[in-house]
Amino acid sequence: MLLEGIDEEEALEHITRTARDVAGADTAALALPGLAGELLIELADGHDADKLLGQVMPEGGRAWTVMKEGKGLMTPSLSASRTVTLAAMRAFGPAMFAPLQTSGRGVGVLILLRRVASLPFDEGDLVTAESFASQAALAYVLAEARHAQDVAALLDERERIARDLHDLAIQQLFATGMQLETVRRRSARGVDAHELTAIVEEALDNVDESVRQIRHIVHELRDPDAATGLVERLRREASLARTGLGFAPSLVISLEGAMLGADDVEAEDLLDERLDAQLTDDVVAVVREGLANAARHAHASSVTVSVSVRGSGPQGTVLVEVQDDGIGMPTRRDRTSGTGNLAARARQHAGTFSLSTPPDGRGTLLTWQAPLP
Structure with a gap:
């Protein structure tokens, strides 16, 4: 769960750093489009990272080729190549370039480098790099949308x-x-x-x-x-999630069991009266995290977000459910930072949080509930 609990810029930095560790590279960098249409290194981690930051990738070079064609490539040594013109890149040996692709559009390149005379990368390394590049592409597109x-x-x-x-x-x-x-x-x-x-x-x-x-x-x-009221903020999150999911999620908001219509201003005002600012922020954060998890891991064809408010005061409750029809929960979960954040938010309100399999046995069901203030 590479992107859980962090914003897009932090996610790109995290992906770059983790890709370097997993690939056994000495340096990792992300080349992204600049304001003038150039392709330049905006993030770098590892050996001589400071020398790579801000470097503009020459047109017709490996980085541009990978981004345009959407296929990764490896080279045994940049220092031995006559076509490498950037001094900062010639200081490295084996290199690997993986495209950041989203909806068939190239948005950047993940570059992994090893020092001169190091062992070259292999095909397995390239497959892993392309997986990390797809994560970086998702974070980049989310940042653009936001x-x-x-x-x-x-x-x-x-x-x-x-x-x-x-x-x-x-x-x-x-x-x-x-x-x-x-x-x-x-x-x-x-x-x-x-x-x-x-x-x-x-x-x-x-x-x-x-x-x-x-x-x-x-x-x-x-x-x-x-x-901005709760309903408008939830609609905003659902709209932003469309980019990562590839489709529009369903959003159902109800008050006392009655579903809110498109212009039900009176009911929207009642919702805002029953939830204070902190609880409203947490409900929005839970929906955002649930949609992000579905985009990254579920491989789903549909996602439904349900936010239900019943009662008022400490006896009332707000219930958030995010359900997808994807591959379901993994048998082994290596990272739990995002779900840990959701659980912590629930505890702050004396509420509950759980991840489970829906009654129909398909996909994943996120359930978050808290009493009203």
């Missing part, structure tokens, strides 16, 4: 803030200015002070309300998810 989603969310947030400032705070301050102008004109005509006092007090109330609105907007800027 970045695109973050950019879109930022633009939407800017538009919303502009609307809120215009429709609420600015309009109210404009009205306050008109009230004060009225006071100025009437005071010049000698109007009774009691009448002017009432207008000034109303203007001060409007200023206070404007300040509260601006503070609310600033608070949402500091905590973007504070303005």
Whole structure:
């Protein structure tokens, strides 16, 4: 479970480091596309890694060939090759290049290197490297998807803030200015002070309300998810998971046994009232981890996410289930960091977590439950 419990950038670093260890290489590097379309080494681990970082792979070289053709290759010695032009690469002997492929598109290359005069890599090493490269491709695509989603969310947030400032705070301050102008004109005509006092007090109330609105907007800027409800965040996770799964997962959200519709705003508000910020964050994290596990390990053709809330207060519960129709649970699990995180989140809320085989005997069922605050 190479990518569990860590973000995409950390996952790429972890894959690079682990690939080097497993392949018995002295150095591992990831060459990824740059902003100008070049292919450059953005991650490196091991011997002389600092000399490789930032190196641009020459067009027509091995790295470009592997990425375009989607086939890995090995070379017995870079130092002995006349076609290697980069001094940092000529300092190594045996080398192996594995493509990062996703949906038939090359997105980078995993490069494994050994020192001069070391034993060459074999076909088994290449197969292993290609497996690690596929993991790196998944992490890279997820990072791309999250970045695109973050950019879109930022633009939407800017538009919303502009609307809120215009429709609420600015309009109210404009009205306050008109009230004060009225006071100025009437005071010049000698109007009774009691009448002017009432207008000034109303203007001060409007200023206070404007300040509260601006503070609310600033608070949402500091905590973007504070303005986003649980349902919207879950839909976002399901949408992002589509890239890794290769299909759209099913998402079912229910309140008191009734499934929420597409525009059931009232029910969405009720959900947000029953779950506090920490529990909401944990529910989203559990769904994200469950979908990521299905993408990496299940080889499934369908995944269903179910989030159910019943009751309120400590007697109420939130139940999260992620079920796939894939190959099922492995007989031996070497890494448990991701599932350990899920269990820890459950314990923080005095809840429960389990991985099991569904009643129909196919795939895997993740179950996470916690009492409401």
